Amino acid sequence: MTTSTLTTPAIASTMDRRPPALGGFSPAVLLIEMRRILRNRRTLIFTMVMPAVFFLLFGLPQRGELLPNGRQVLAWIMVSLAVYGAMVATTSAGAAVATERALGWSRQLRLTPLRPAAYVATKVATAMILGLVAVVVEFAVGAAAGVRLPAYVWLLAGLATWLGSLVFSALGLLIGYLGPAENVMQFMGPVLALLAMFGGLFMPLEMLPHALQRIAEFTPVWGVGQLARAPLTGDPVSVGVFANVLGWAAVFALGAAWLFRRDTQRV
Template sequence: MRAYLRFELRRLARDPRLMLFTVLGPVVTYAVFSSMGADGDRFDGLNDAAALMVGLAGYGAVAGVLIVGASVAQERALGWLRQLRVTPLPSRQAVVAKAVVSMLSAVPAVAAVGVAGRVQHHVELDAGRWAALLALMWLGTVPFALLGLAIGYGFTPQLAQPVTFVAFLGLAVLGGLLVPVAYFPAGLRHLAHALPTYRLAELGWRSVAGLAPTRTGLGVLATWTVAFAGAAVLAYRRSTARG
């Protein structure tokens, strides 16, 4: 499994889409919009620059994780998964390795937007808070890695891309990664609090504020993880049955 994991990591490093969508896009967006709104107002205990930094870090992280996970659809079409099945590598380990690689694609986004926040708006955190921000937001991408795999195993390449985009955009917008949930109507605020994107960003916001994750937030993420894991397993079994 280690050899396969190294192989997947090399493929990940050579994929230009990740640099564009998960690093460059969020950093440029942060540079533009944080300059327009960084007036020192407070948002959930954080200033605008810090709150937006976390939201866009989550935006880039979710984008990367979903893109890598859903790329399984293209690999299926090319026959790559059939080749893996004739190797000594168990199918379960192959799926786990792909999920791990998907999650690792979130790290550059969180780190890059964090650097932008530090350089542009002097968002100052001690080493422990930076480490907590990176670690918790990375762990918080587990359900999105499973969702990406569910899409990749469940749809053809022609459908996987638009389904991934719709899922990503809907979760990002409704989860408050781009616009603060405080500005939402009451009904949409309740919906946002039930979404994994909001709870992913909440991990970051609380890390920056020096607070521990909430039980409710962890529970929501765990629930979505179980749901997406079930969807990924079902999609994988169906794709295997189809050959």
């Protein structure tokens, strides 16, 4: 008798082998991603609890004050803080890539048929769902605290806030692909707060010195903030606002795409 192992006929798997549909992008994975996020207290605090608390702390004392067009200052503060919540939500969801790279999960994924583009699509979708939740929560707190607006203003301001946060999911991905790091949001949290201040989310920019105001108009949050509040204030959306939003969107998205390509070609 010879050794048996070499003569054992190779029995191939009887499974029907095929690559995954949509490169591995699936709603079921999104659901698990959402569960992960809802389990993360820090994310919930920074994207939902903090903006709500800020609103109650700084908004409520201004109850009854009105904007030049007769709408409530409270609504202005609510939309601004919704932009803040959504930007933190989308940035942190995108930046989760850095953590997953640090943990070696990205390497593990390279041993599955999941396409890198499907992975990024999952991250963007997760970021946008979390961003939407952040906007809805802030708006709900606002409505409960007495913000009254016509339905179309709620809708348009909400949509602008939410879609504007796409810019920050791109920023999150850019940071995520910049380098593997386990706690990138510890660094990004303060950076986002600073950008939000220059974007006029925590106070009107008119309260800043004139030179700073001019500089602020070139920072990445300003455009999205202006866009989100336009349905409320009725201010016309200037070319500068569009240039700011599209410009930063392009910078972040192209940067993220470049780093992403570098990462996937590293083989």
